[in-house]
Amino acid sequence: MKAEVVTETDPRFQTEVPVAIIGAGAAGLVAALSCKAAGVEPLVIERDPVPRGSTSLSAGLIPAAGTRFQRERGIADDVETFAADIQKKAHGQADPALAALVARNVAPAIEWLADAHALPFSVVHDFDYPGHTHRRMHGLPSRSGAELVDRLRQAAEEAEIPLLTEARVTTLIRDASGAIRGLVAERPDGSAERVGARAVVLACCGYAGNKALVRKYIPDLAEAIYFGHPGNEGEAVLWGEQLGADLRDMTGHQGHGSVAHPQGILVSWAVIMEGGFQVNLLGKRFWNESSGYSEAAVAVLKQPDGIAWDIFDLRIAGIARQFEDFRNAEEQGAVLTADSIEALAAKAKLPADALRASFDEVESHKRASTPDVFGRDWSRGAALAAPFCAVRVTGTLFHSQGGLAIDDAARVRLAGGATIPNLFAAGGAACGVSGPEASGYLSGNGLLTAVALGRIAGLNAASVAQAE
Numbered sequence: 001m002k003a004e005v006v007t008e009t010d011p012r013f014q015t016e017v018p019v020a021i022i023g024a025g026a027a028g029l030v031a032a033l034s035c036k037a038a039g040v041e042p043l044v045i046e047r048d049p050v051p052r053g054s055t056s057l058s059a060g061l062i063p064a065a066g067t068r069f070q071r072e073r074g075i076a077d078d079v080e081t082f083a084a085d086i087q088k089k090a091h092g093q094a095d096p097a098l099a100a101l102v103a104r105n106v107a108p109a110i111e112w113l114a115d116a117h118a119l120p121f122s123v124v125h126d127f128d129y130p131g132h133t134h135r136r137m138h139g140l141p142s143r144s145g146a147e148l149v150d151r152l153r154q155a156a157e158e159a160e161i162p163l164l165t166e167a168r169v170t171t172l173i174r175d176a177s178g179a180i181r182g183l184v185a186e187r188p189d190g191s192a193e194r195v196g197a198r199a200v201v202l203a204c205c206g207y208a209g210n211k212a213l214v215r216k217y218i219p220d221l222a223e224a225i226y227f228g229h230p231g232n233e234g235e236a237v238l239w240g241e242q243l244g245a246d247l248r249d250m251t252g253h254q255g256h257g258s259v260a261h262p263q264g265i266l267v268s269w270a271v272i273m274e275g276g277f278q279v280n281l282l283g284k285r286f287w288n289e290s291s292g293y294s295e296a297a298v299a300v301l302k303q304p305d306g307i308a309w310d311i312f313d314l315r316i317a318g319i320a321r322q323f324e325d326f327r328n329a330e331e332q333g334a335v336l337t338a339d340s341i342e343a344l345a346a347k348a349k350l351p352a353d354a355l356r357a358s359f360d361e362v363e364s365h366k367r368a369s370t371p372d373v374f375g376r377d378w379s380r381g382a383a384l385a386a387p388f389c390a391v392r393v394t395g396t397l398f399h400s401q402g403g404l405a406i407d408d409a410a411r412v413r414l415a416g417g418a419t420i421p422n423l424f425a426a427g428g429a430a431c432g433v434s435g436p437e438a439s440g441y442l443s444g445n446g447l448l449t450a451v452a453l454g455r456i457a458g459l460n461a462a463s464v465a466q467a468e
Contacts, residue, residue, distance in 0.1 A: 002170040003238040011173050011181045013196030017043040018465035020183060020197035022169045025053025027427025027450035028203030029152035032161050034458030040465050044161060045185055047168040047231055051153045054205050054229045054399050058145035059323060061137040062451050063444035064107040069123045069138055077134040079103045086433050089131040089442040093435030101408055102433060102452040109455040110138055117155035126319055127270045129443035130292040137444055144324040172239050180423045198468045199422040199461035206400035206428035207234030217250045220298050227259055227396035236429035240404045246413045248431040252401035254441045257296020258310055260334040261394040266325045267310060269293040274319055275381040276312030277362050280304055283354030288374040294441035297395035309348055310391045313384040336390045344388045399446055401432040410457035422464050426453035
């Protein structure tokens with residue numbers, strides 16, 4: 001993989017555009033729509049034949065506080081509580097200014113997408129996500145990231161935003177003053193095009209698909225299944241290093257401990273939060289599942305063969321069916337059902353006595369509303385009732401959370417504190433709000449920074465282009 005920065009005294013280009021946006025996932029497409037709404041036509045450059053990115057592999061849920069969608073469901077929420085939740089989950093290690101920035105800007109961004117581009121958002125109102133004080137996860141009807149990126153792409157097409165696909169940006173070009181003046185994009189046939197731009201937005205996600213960088217920053221998951229987009233090769237990080245950018249929280253990441261194996265399908269954490277639990281191949285529980293699905297990745301991978309089973313019931317399955325991924329898991333036979341715990345153990349090839357003991361212990365804590373030995377609070381967990389369900393899962397790495405530090409305009413910061421005035425970063429290319437640990441990842445943090453920072457980056461890149 002080539003990712004370099006070159007300095008040229010008098011750079012010349014084959015094509016000139018006001019704003020170039022690298023990457024056509026949620027961050028890039030939101031940036032493009034925002035830029036166009038500000039009166040500047042951007043060029044979006046995407047390495048794949050069709051825009052997908054990490055967004056397409058997610059549940060497509062964006063956390064936001066104080067939206068009209070929440071009010072319609074009687075949910076009273078506010079930006080300050082949201083920012084506090086972000087910081088609490090990150091153990092106080094997230095950049096407070098960045099947490100406040102994204103918490104403040106994401107709700108207006110979602111409502112703008114709904115109003116200006118007819119994205120039919122609604123709030124997930126029937127279960128809680130770990131770490132969120134209120135129900136604030138917003139998604140589209142299928143509750144899938146594939147629908148989110150498809151609708152954003154459609155909106156970009158309707159706005160007549162140029163999209164250059166199958167073009168991989170390999171090089172950023174700067175002038176002697178340090179300002180970014182353009183880039184080089186390579187095509188599958190080996191040809192290359194030099195594109196000049198008055199402003200550039202890095203929306204090319206993080207580095208979780210780059211094995212060398214994962215070994216360097218997230219060694220615990222170096223051998224884990226990578227469940228993100230193959231395009232997450234860390235170009236933004238590598239360009240940032242060469243530019244002298246401030247790289248922050250590089251060990252931060254999102255894992256997931258509930259991916260059906262071997263089917264490779266995300267199983268919603270709702271199956272756990274609504275009263276389900278996890279056991280290992282010995283039929284025994286091994287941790288506090290309510291901590292969060294990101295830290296679940298390492299917890300599951302530490303078990304025999306790196307495997308666990310999600311145990312829940314048909315009521316919970318009904319809730320999870322609002323997610324397209326869960327419906328796909330059922331269609332592919334990943335979800336086992338049985339009329340008794342012993343029959344479920346037989347189907348899953350788990351020790352029946354051990355699974356029964358784990359089940360009975362959980363249910364006793366629910367009846368008594370007491371925490372268990374791992375510290376999980378069962379006071380809100382509904383009792384499980386036959387038919388029971390189980391899914392064989394493993395731990396995976398989704399995406400990195402560390403990246404380029406930015407200011408409140410989403411401009412890339414240098415290590416010395418200055419900014420590059422015409423270079424912006426959003427989504428996984430920018431440092432997120434999870435801090436340096438997997439346990440700092442609050443549900444939805446990835447799409448939070450994609451949408452909020454994409455909107456900010458697009459508007460400010462347009463402003464720079466207009467001023468120049």
